[in-house]
Amino acid sequence: MDLEQARKLWQPEPGWLNTASYGLPPEPGWTALQDALADWRVGRISWEGWGEAAERARTAFAGLVGVAPVDVAIGSNASQLLAPVAAGLPAGATVVVPEVEFTSNLFPWLVQRERGVRVRTVPLAGLVDAIDADTDLVAFSLVQSSDGSVAPYEEIVAAARAHGALVSVDATQACGWLPFAAGLADAVVVSAYKWLMAPRGAAFAYLAPALRERLRPDAAGWYAGENVHASYYGPPLRLADDARRFDISPAWFSYVGAAPALELLAEVGLPAVREHDVALANRFLAGLGRPPGDSAIVTVEVPDAAEKLARAGVRAAVRAGRVRASFHLYTTEEDVDRALDALTSDD
Secondary structure (H helix, E strand, C coil): CCCCHHHHHHHCCECCCCCEEEEECCCCHHHHHHHHHHHHHHCCCHHHHHHHHHHHHHHEEEEEEHCCCHHEECCCCCCHHHHHHCCCCCCCCCCECCCCHHHHCCCEEEEEHHCCCCCEEECCCHHHHHHHCCEEEEEEEECCCCCEHHHHHHHHHHHHHCCCCEEECCCCCCCCCCCHHHHHCCEEECCCCCCCCCCCEEEEEECCCHHHCCCCCCCCHHEECCHHHHHHCCCCCEECHHHHCCCCCCCHHHHHHHHHHHHHHHHHHHHHHHHHCCCCHHHEEEEECCCCCCCCEEEEEECHHHHHHHHHEEEEEEEEEEEECCCCCCHHHHHHHHHHHHHHCCC
16 A cells, blocks of 8 residues: 555544644554444453554564564563663663753653662753763653654664664654664554554654663563563463563553554555655744754744644644644645735735
8 A cells, every 4th residue: 555545544623733742643543443342332242352452563563664573572662661761771871862852751760760760861962972881871752752853863874883872762752753763772662543553552662682681671561571471470480581571461552553654664664654744744834934843743933833724723742832733644735825815814
């Protein structure tokens, strides 16, 4: 299925420019979720099929970011998946983070301060140069939530490797529109309810094999077992020997909706999605006399912007005092032009 065919699987109300807050489900994901909820309501089936959706989603995610499914753990949000990475840092470690970083990729490191872990924040533009011999881990968002800035991923990784530092990436605002190779990093976490268009409650983590050896799966339960269906009761400890040992029991319905959405993205291909999304973002910027960018998320300062957009029925976000607009598969040129008409009007 190509992108134009796929775009027929959404019927959003005009004016949705806020995927950076949450994505809209494609028809296959929405239908699968409604069917599951109907079955749950009356107790029509057992739960195993819902669990299989989590495994489908894991496989689809792995394909999107270019890693093996055995290196992917599933959870419910980014900070939960980062917790064992933060707890695995040696006492006294130094973490370098951009200064305007979303707190799901900041608090997990900061709460380790009682063990002497130090968090040093620097401007994103200076992140590469800030990585030095004292750096144990560098953590950053591949795309910044606040303004859509795309981090120089490969440059950051190269600088970290030159100093023997680990690399942890929050790709929540990137995965689903921006192609990237997760395997360059040691850890990559993604909450799936934005650009992956899943229900909230599904999240993924690429955890490199060498990193996993340093981590303890403190949240391990039955779903982290080597054989899930033989891990319901009693000792001994029998965890999976791959990334699944960091799984938490999946929120079934979140993954029922996630699997079709991720599989659709894989079928369309992220390069085509990126081209579409960035083209619309640049149409928006051009209409405001701004230079083009390389992101599906843009921020602008326009007097009374939030009020103007609301009157026009355009739903966007306000972050750090600026209007943030974000564009995805279901966004149309008409959506962009509606926003531009509102922002450039004299009313």
